[in-house]
Amino acid sequence: xxxxxxxxxxxxxxxxxxxLIVEARFYDKISNELLVGAVNVLxxxxxxYDVVTVPGALEIPGAIAFAEKNNxxxxxxxIALGCVIRGDTYHFEIVADNSCRAxxxxxxxxxxxIGNGILTVEDxxxxxxxxxxxxxxxxxxxxxxxxxxxxxxxxxxIIIKYG
Numbered sequence: 778x779x780x781x782x783x784x785x786x787x788x789x790x791x792x793x794x795x796x797l798i799v800e801a802r803f804y805d806k807i808s809n810e811l812l813v814g815a816v817n818v819l820x821x822x823x824x825x826y827d828v829v830t831v832p833g834a835l836e837i838p839g840a841i842a843f844a845e846k847n848n849x850x851x852x853x854x855x856i857a858l859g860c861v862i863r864g865d866t867y868h869f870e871i872v873a874d875n876s877c878r879a880x881x882x883x884x885x886x887x888x889x890x891i892g893n894g895i896l897t898v899e900d901x902x903x904x905x906x907x908x909x910x911x912x913x914x915x916x917x918x919x920x921x922x923x924x925x926x927x928x929x930x931x932x933x934x935i936i937i938k939y940g
Contacts, residue, residue: 794822794824794825794853794854794924794927795824795825795826795827795850795851795852795853796819796824796825796826796827796852796853796854796855796856796920796923796927797826797827797828797829797841797844797850797852797854797855797856798812798815798816798826798827798828798829798855798856798858799829799830799831799837799840799841799844799855799856799857799858800812800828800829800830800831800858800859801830801831801832801833801834801836801837801858801859801860801895802830802831802832802833803832803833803834803859803860804859804860804862804901804904807860807896807901807904807905807908808858808859808860810905810908810909810910810916811858811859811860811894811896811908811915811916811919812828812858812916813910813916814908814910814914814915814916814917814918814920815856815858815892815894815916815917815919815920816920817910817917818917818920818921818924819920819924822924824924826856827850827852829844833859833872834859834860834861834872834873834876834895835872835875835876835879837857837858837859837876837879837880837895838857838876838879838880838882838883839879841855841857841880841883841889841891842883842887845883845887845889853890853927854889854890854891854892854923854924854926854927855889855890855891855892855923856891856892856894856916856919856920856923857876857880857891857892857893857894857895857919858894858895858916858919859876859894859895859896860895860896860898860904860908861873861876861895861896861897861898862898862899862900862901862904863898863899863900869897873895873897876895877893877895877897880893880895884926888930890923890926890927890929890930891923891926892918892919892920892921892922892923892924892925892926893919893922894915894916894918894919894920896908896915
């Protein structure tokens with residue numbers, strides 16, 4: 778049994794889930810580590826998933842919106858993976874703020890279950906400390922968050938439907 782969103786959900790329920798991982802490749806080695814962490818969590822939960830890549834963090838929300846609108850492959854949830862490292866310009870704030878805001882907009886306005894694994898850090902050392910599975914494993918955490926939000930959504934739908 779897996780505890781998600783305050784609800785106990787059996788692996789049998791998880792086996793029916795299908796998620797989309799959207800991975801920004803701008804910092805490809807860091808993204809690879811985030812992806813490994815996310816995939817490990819999904820494999821342990823025995824859920825299926827697809828992976829698509831985009832150039833950078835700003836493109837992640839668009840890819841999720843495209844996937845949701847396409848609807849040929851229905852996804853129960855999404856995992857956003859990427860890294861934004863502060864530089865010498867205002868670009869960091871634009872990318873960090875807008876990618877996060879767009880993910881929240883998708884969650885709030887389209888009721889999508891999204892695990893946000895976009896790192897926003899000062900330097901590569903901080904990025905690796907958060908990406909490595911042996912340390913903070915933020916890719917794995919994003920996958921767990923997506924599963925948690927899916928479970929919460931499904932359980933709330935049951936509560937609302939059956940009172």
